[in-house]
Structures are given as C-alpha cells and as structure tokens.
Amino acid sequence: MDSFIQQLINGITLGGIYALIALGYTMVYGVIQLINFAHGEFFAAGGYVGVIFLSFFTGLGYMETHPIFCLTASFALAMMYCAYLAIGVEKIAYKPLRKEARLAALLSALGVSIFLSNGLMLTQGVYDKAYPSELFQGGFSFGIITIGYLQVLIVCLTGALLVALNLLVFKTKIGMAMRATAQDKTMSALVAIGSNKIISLTFGIGAGLAAAAGIMVGLYYGSVRYDMGFLPGIKAFSAAVLGGIGNITGAMLGGLIIGMVEIFGAGYISGEYKDVFAFIILIGVLYFKPTGIMGENIDDTRV
Amino acid sequence: MIQEFKKIWKQYAITMLWLLGLLWPLLGIHPDGTISFKQTITVWLYILSGTFICFIIYIINSSGNLKFFTEPVVNTSEKLNNMVQNMPSWIWKSVLLIGAVLYPLLTGRYPTDVAINVLLYICLGLGLYVVAGLAGMLDLGHIAFYGVGAYTYAILNVRYGIGFWVCFPLAGLSACIAGCIVGYPTLRMRGDYLAIVTLGFGEIVRIILNNWMSLTNGPNGILGVKTIGILRPVMENGFSFEIFWVKKLEYFYYFALVLAILTIIAVTRINFSRIGRALEAIREDETAAELMGVNTFYYKLLAYAMGAVFAGFAGALFAARMKFVSPESFTFLESVMVLSMVVLGGMSSIPGIILGVIALIVLPEVFRELESYRMLVFGLTMIIMMLFRPSGLIAAKRKKMMEKKS
Amino acid sequence: MSAQPILELKNVHSGYGSIKALRDVSLKIYPGEVVAIIGANGAGKSTTLMTICGIVPLEKGDIFYNGVSVKNIAPEKLPPLGLCQVPEGRRIFPRLTVEENLILGAFYRNDKPEIQRDIEHVYSLFPVLGERNRQKGGTLSGGEQQMLAIGRALMTKPKVLLLDEPSLGLAPIIIHQIFDIIADINKNQETTILLVEQNANLALQAATRGYVLETGQITLEDKASSLLHNPEIRKAYLGE
Numbered sequence: 001m002d003s004f005i006q007q008l009i010n011g012i013t014l015g016g017i018y019a020l021i022a023l024g025y026t027m028v029y030g031v032i033q034l035i036n037f038a039h040g041e042f043f044a045a046g047g048y049v050g051v052i053f054l055s056f057f058t059g060l061g062y063m064e065t066h067p068i069f070c071l072t073a074s075f076a077l078a079m080m081y082c083a084y085l086a087i088g089v090e091k092i093a094y095k096p097l098r099k100e101a102r103l104a105a106l107l108s109a110l111g112v113s114i115f116l117s118n119g120l121m122l123t124q125g126v127y128d129k130a131y132p133s134e135l136f137q138g139g140f141s142f143g144i145i146t147i148g149y150l151q152v153l154i155v156c157l158t159g160a161l162l163v164a165l166n167l168l169v170f171k172t173k174i175g176m177a178m179r180a181t182a183q184d185k186t187m188s189a190l191v192a193i194g195s196n197k198i199i200s201l202t203f204g205i206g207a208g209l210a211a212a213a214g215i216m217v218g219l220y221y222g223s224v225r226y227d228m229g230f231l232p233g234i235k236a237f238s239a240a241v242l243g244g245i246g247n248i249t250g251a252m253l254g255g256l257i258i259g260m261v262e263i264f265g266a267g268y269i270s271g272e273y274k275d276v277f278a279f280i281i282l283i284g285v286l287y288f289k290p291t292g293i294m295g296e297n298i299d300d301t302r303v
Numbered sequence: 304m305i306q307e308f309k310k311i312w313k314q315y316a317i318t319m320l321w322l323l324g325l326l327w328p329l330l331g332i333h334p335d336g337t338i339s340f341k342q343t344i345t346v347w348l349y350i351l352s353g354t355f356i357c358f359i360i361y362i363i364n365s366s367g368n369l370k371f372f373t374e375p376v377v378n379t380s381e382k383l384n385n386m387v388q389n390m391p392s393w394i395w396k397s398v399l400l401i402g403a404v405l406y407p408l409l410t411g412r413y414p415t416d417v418a419i420n421v422l423l424y425i426c427l428g429l430g431l432y433v434v435a436g437l438a439g440m441l442d443l444g445h446i447a448f449y450g451v452g453a454y455t456y457a458i459l460n461v462r463y464g465i466g467f468w469v470c471f472p473l474a475g476l477s478a479c480i481a482g483c484i485v486g487y488p489t490l491r492m493r494g495d496y497l498a499i500v501t502l503g504f505g506e507i508v509r510i511i512l513n514n515w516m517s518l519t520n521g522p523n524g525i526l527g528v529k530t531i532g533i534l535r536p537v538m539e540n541g542f543s544f545e546i547f548w549v550k551k552l553e554y555f556y557y558f559a560l561v562l563a564i565l566t567i568i569a570v571t572r573i574n575f576s577r578i579g580r581a582l583e584a585i586r587e588d589e590t591a592a593e594l595m596g597v598n599t600f601y602y603k604l605l606a607y608a609m610g611a612v613f614a615g616f617a618g619a620l621f622a623a624r625m626k627f628v629s630p631e632s633f634t635f636l637e638s639v640m641v642l643s644m645v646v647l648g649g650m651s652s653i654p655g656i657i658l659g660v661i662a663l664i665v666l667p668e669v670f671r672e673l674e675s676y677r678m679l680v681f682g683l684t685m686i687i688m689m690l691f692r693p694s695g696l697i698a699a700k701r702k703k704m705m706e707k708k709s
Numbered sequence: 710m711s712a713q714p715i716l717e718l719k720n721v722h723s724g725y726g727s728i729k730a731l732r733d734v735s736l737k738i739y740p741g742e743v744v745a746i747i748g749a750n751g752a753g754k755s756t757t758l759m760t761i762c763g764i765v766p767l768e769k770g771d772i773f774y775n776g777v778s779v780k781n782i783a784p785e786k787l788p789p790l791g792l793c794q795v796p797e798g799r800r801i802f803p804r805l806t807v808e809e810n811l812i813l814g815a816f817y818r819n820d821k822p823e824i825q826r827d828i829e830h831v832y833s834l835f836p837v838l839g840e841r842n843r844q845k846g847g848t849l850s851g852g853e854q855q856m857l858a859i860g861r862a863l864m865t866k867p868k869v870l871l872l873d874e875p876s877l878g879l880a881p882i883i884i885h886q887i888f889d890i891i892a893d894i895n896k897n898q899e900t901t902i903l904l905v906e907q908n909a910n911l912a913l914q915a916a917t918r919g920y921v922l923e924t925g926q927i928t929l930e931d932k933a934s935s936l937l938h939n940p941e942i943r944k945a946y947l948g949e
Contacts, residue, residue, distance in 0.1 A: 035495055035499075049329075052332050052334075053328075056336055057336075058336075059334050059337070081325075084321075084325070088318070088321045088325070092686075093686050093690070100693035101694060103441075103646050104693035105689075106646075107642070107646050107689050108686050108689040108690070111682045111683070111684075114678055115679055115682030115683050116682075120329075124329065176809050176812060176813055179802070179804065180813050183804055186764055187800040187801075189784035190762060190793065190796060191788060191793075191813050191814050191861065191865060192787075192817040193813065193816050194785040195785070234499075234635070237499060241499045245496070272514040275506065279504070280507070282500065282503055283488055283489075286492055
C-alpha cells in the first residue's frame, strides 16, 4: 500500500510533465492540423537552456544567495527562448506549406526535428549535461513514503501552468480567438481575427510549456541530453491522441494517464517494458474509442 | 518588384537576427558565470556568409538573370524527357536494366554497397507506397516490418540453422502477420490517429527486440547470420550439387536487384488492378467507397499485409547481407526516412519513389564528408526540399494526365 | 444618392487557380442602399463577396471602399474599417457559446461597456439568442444560427454589410423575420447592405437596386422594382 501511494505520487509527477508537453502537440494540431514533430526538440531545448542559465547563475554565485530568483529567471528565460524558437520555426518551415498537402508540412516538421536535435548536439556536446545537483535535496517523509521537495515543486508548478493555460484559453478573448481559429480560419478572418498571429501565439505557448517541462525533467533526472526530446515527445503525442487530439482538457488527462501507466507498469509488471505499456494503453483505448477519450469526430482528412 | 525584393531582404535579415538570438544562449553563456560573444559571432558569420551566397543565387535566379545557364539545362532535360516519352517503354526499361546489371562491374565495393541499400529501400518504399500512397493511411512505423523480417531470418538461422530459402517466405509471412496485428485494431481509426498507433507499434517492436534477451539477445543483436546459399551443379566427380555461399558483394547486389524488380512489378500490377482502384477509392473518401460496395475492412487489411510482406522480404535479405541484426537498425528515424522517400517521390508514383529513395540514400553518403554535421544538413535539406517541391519530385501519373487535359 | 460610392468594384477578375470565377465584374454601391446580386448556382455570387473580403485572391481590377483601394489589405483588417460579411452557410463557431460568438464579432474593439451594450442590442433584435446565450453555437437550429451570424456581424459595427444567402435552408416564416431585421438594420443603423440571393423574388423586394450575375459576368443592372417586372428576369429567376 505504501509503495502504491509512492508510485501514485511519482505517476502524478511524470504525468504532469507529459501533460505539459502534450498540450503543445494538441494546441498546434487544433489550430493547423499538423503533428508538430519538432515539439519534442522544443522540450529538449528548454532543458538545455534551463541548465545553461542555472549553471550560469551558480557560476556567478547567485544560486546560493537568491535561489528563488535564479530558478524563476531560468524558467522564464527558457520558456521565452523556446517560444521564440518555435515561432520562428513555424514562420520558416510550416507557414509556406500551409496551403500544400498536409504531408509536406509533416515532413518539414520531421526535418526540423532532425535539424534541431543535431543543432543541440553540435553546440552542447554528445554527452549528458548535468544539472546543478545541490538543488532540492531531501523531502517530506511520511513513514516509508517520501515526497521530494522537487516533486512538490514540479507538481505545483505544473498545476499552476495548467490552470493558467485553462484560464487563458477558456476565459479570455484571446483564448476565444484561438478556439475560433481552430474551428474556422476563414470565418475568423471575417471577424477580424488575424490567424497568423493566433498561430504564432499557439506555437509560442506550446513551446513555452514544453520548455518548462524540459527544465523539470532536467531537475528530476539530474541531466539533459541532446536526444532527450524523442521518447517523451512521442509519449506526449500519444497522450494528446489518447485524450482526443485538439482537445486541451483531453491532453492533460491523457498526459496523466500515460504517466501513471508508465510508472505503475514499471513498478508492478516490468521496468524494461515500461515504454510499451503506454502504447498498448493507447492502442487499446483507440480501438474502443477511435477519437480518443474526449475527442470529437474529426473529418476524414487523409494523408 | 522592388518592393517585393525589399520584403525578401527584410525577411532574410529578420531570420538571421532570429538565428543569432537562438545561438547566443547556447554558445555564449558559460557555467562559470561568464558571458562571451566571440564564438557566437564567428559561428553566426559563417552561417551568414553561407546563406548569403545561396540567397544571392536564389534571387538572381528568380529575377531571371541566370537564364543563360538554366535555360539550356531545362531545355535539354525537357528534350530528354520527350525523347524518353516517345520511345517505346521497353527501350528505356532495358537500358535501365542493363545499366543496373553492369553497375557493380563498373564501380567499386563502396558504390555497390550503397546501391544494395538503395535496392532494399526501394522494396521498403514501395511497400509503404501501397499503405500510404494508395490507401492513404499514414504509417509511421513501417520499419518495424523490416525488422520483423530481418529478425525472423536471423533467429531461425542462428538458432535452428534453417537456410535462407526456407526462411525467406517465412520472413514475409511473419511480417504479414505483424501487419495484420497492427492493421486489425487500426482499421476503425482515421487520419492522424492512425499515425500515432503505427508509430507506437514501431516502437513496441523495437523495445521488444531490445529487451527480449533470450530470443533476440537484446541490444547486442544477433551475430553470425549465414548468408544466402545456393546449390550449384558441380561436374567434376560426376554430376552433383554443392552449396555455394554468396559472399561477394556483387552477387548480393544481384539478389537485391531481383527482389527490387519483382517488387516493382508486383506493386505496378497492384496499382493498376481492382485492388489498387479500391484502395484509391478508400483514400479519397472512405465512406463513399464503402457505400459503393468496396469492402473497406478487407482492403485496408490487405494493404497493410502487402506493404508488410515487401518489407519483410527486404528485411530477410538485409539480415543475410549484414550477417548481423540489432534493434539499432529499426528506429523511428528509419521509418521517417522511408516515409520521406515516398513523400519526396510524390506519394503516388512508382518512378518518383525510386528517385526519392536514391536521393535520400545517396544524399547522406555525399554529406559523409561533413561528418558530425551530416544529419544537421540532412534535416535542413528535408525542410528545403519540402519548401521548394511540396508535392514531391514526380507527381502521380494519373494526376499528370488530368493536368494535361486541362 | 451621394456622388461617391461607398463600395466599388472595378473590372474585377478573380478565381480559384485555373478556374476563373469572376470576369470583369464592376459594381457600385452607394451609402444607405440595399443592393441585391441575383444569379443561378455557380454564377459567382459568393465569390464576389469573398473577393471583396480578400479571401479569394483578386487577379485583376481593383476594389475601392470609401474611395480607397482595399486590394492589398489583409482580410482581418477589413472589419475594423466597417466592411463585414455574413458568409454562406452562416459559419458560426460551433463549439463556442452564443455569447462567445458575439464577443468575437467585436474582437478588434476594446470598449468593454460598449460591447456589452451591443450584445444587449443583438439580444433585443433576436430575443431567442438571449435565451440561449450559454448554449453552444453548433446546437442551434438553422434559423437561430442565421440570426447569430447576423448578430455577430453587427458586433463589428459594419458600415457595409455583405450578406450571402441569408434565406438558405430556412422556413418561410423565419425568412420573413430575418428580412424584416435586415430592413431594420438598413434603416435604423444606416448600414449599407449588399445582398446575395438565389431567391430573386425575396431579394429584389428587399433591395433598392439589383445586379444580375451570369457565369461570372454582370449581365444586367437596374432598379430592383424594374428588375422585378422585367419579363426575362421573371422567366429566368422567378420561375414564370
């Protein structure tokens, strides 16, 4: 039982991270019907920029005097960096292809993904890059169960970001415009919503969330690697599809499910096959509900 | 016109500044708390000068000042094209065939090696063409069937000593079964849901290959796979047969060539058959096809199975040639490569796909000198190709005919 | 009638790639008018409106709004200038609520109290929308959707309102209601209206002037009442 609760906490931590990444996939898909394969690289880039700034602050010695400031600044800078990266990528590699067949943009996205991960490798090296390790040692103990301070931070921050996003999308005019653009771009233009701006915004927000997830993963596992974007990327994409692609609440739910399945699968069945469970759940759910848990029927757009 | 140029230059300048902003945090902020600009600026200036040259060429070309150079090239290629089209098809087909047969004799070991790769990927690409090009199902895990085929042969051969010719159909069969396993639950899904499920399936296969130590020897792979053996008659002590092990690369090339040609013939036949039309109907509008009496369930499964079989055969040959299989050869990136080949080839034209395969196999070989920059350049090339030829190198034949009419 | 047309199309050509939908179309619409464009299926009526709004690219010719060329202005910049369209098939945002649809009509405006007043005004024009303001747009009936589409367009404070087939697929009683409101918008809010209709009888009764569009070309232009009594028009479009 104790280990069950421990696993549950670990599952929520991981699931929250997946949910953050999945949101970028689902938002971009909702607005321009593109599987943005480069999204995993935005996540990795976030992890790297995070470690660059954290080490920089550590090197300056600020980390000991103003830890909260340094952490906040690193998160903010990494999120801004990735938003800036994603908006540029969209303008260069996706926007010219918006009127072409969907596969053209998909391949372009795959090209961007290869380009970015190799760009990270060339500038940051092939080997793991360690996060400053003295952060967040220890945690709260309840009997055998331990909740690391880091886990608390990750869960709280994830929750805050998810709530903020929900408020933005469902309560503000700009969020309304985002949903409208996703539903009908022509009509949005006829009521004075510039779809280019909304698409840029969507990419920026999605990449910013992924960057936050990147730093969290870096802090949680202690290091980042240039190809770390791939597997979490496709798992988060699975999470987005599981929840019903294009649906924001669905992506959050899907992320949590995938995270839980992975942790419990690894804990109770087999650690080696932990990556398989996520996909099996995905295939199982889609078999019974082909549009995902919260998805509405999408039209029959084909490749 | 001048306004347009101004706009292009402005975009170029913005792009370059954007890049500078991206590079600086990666190169200029150091963990010891120092900041530098020199390295960033150097790298950026290299990129700037490189892209500047390309950009100038592009602008001169689009303003028509390169006509003295491009026009003859275009003209000759058009003439050649017309000539080829006016010739009866058997002439250029036999020219191609003779060229392909003589190829290993005329070139060295390394080009032959690359050519074998091209031929195997042609089988893979055409298999995917049946699934994605004809039936319109986005498959992001096609390489898994290749892996299933390769491992089938490797396991049967190394563990049980079964020869290539028995294993070859079995490799096709097991890939076919795998195709049905992935095909069956995905039949109800449409569009991008299918993409993620196939991707997931591909990953599942790779993870299983990686972790089932007792069967696949995990990440170390299986060593010592025997090559193809053929019986050849020996006349010396009376008439008898002896096993001849195909070890030379040239011989292998011919096996791959035969397999590729058979695949091309088979896929061409499928393309212009009842099955091909049914699959295309499903691609265009699944509901309408069903209402017209096409058994979509059956045909979609068939498409998966066929695509998988071609990949399985190619996989068995791959295992025999490498004499070694490991999960490393069957990653998502390989699936992406195969898909890129099909898309680059124009999605639904067989010659186009062959061209796409050649382009994507040969390009990285050309870039090999760039060493660690190889994949970076490859990714960039993919983006640029899509930006300039979004519908592939060669558009589909049927589409072409329609365009001519209008 | 004032001298300067509020909206003018000069020798407009446009189309979808190789298909030419409009050939040499010229229109003049003066402030305060209700102008109807009538024509058969595929004559290019909707394309005309979409070209004015910049959705379908203009190939040749020019479009002037208040004497200024708008051919290089992005579609989303037009509603703030006072040019708004209710497109064919209504195209409300199905997964947004009625109220959200209306708020988006006022997307470019930042005057919150004013927007709230305009929403109330739309509810007073179409009471049924007020009753269903929390309902998703996609769950409304056809007539209600049409009302919502018109209401949403009013939220942009249009000076010229382009209406594409407002009667399409609606019951006669609803059609009358909607046309009454269109007349009301024209009179009380001083909005110029360009109306595209297949239902020629209805359109010409509501309009002051009319154009007849045939296979992408204007073939006839006259006062609405004269068109209504033109024997050829009666034969071709009014089924006599």
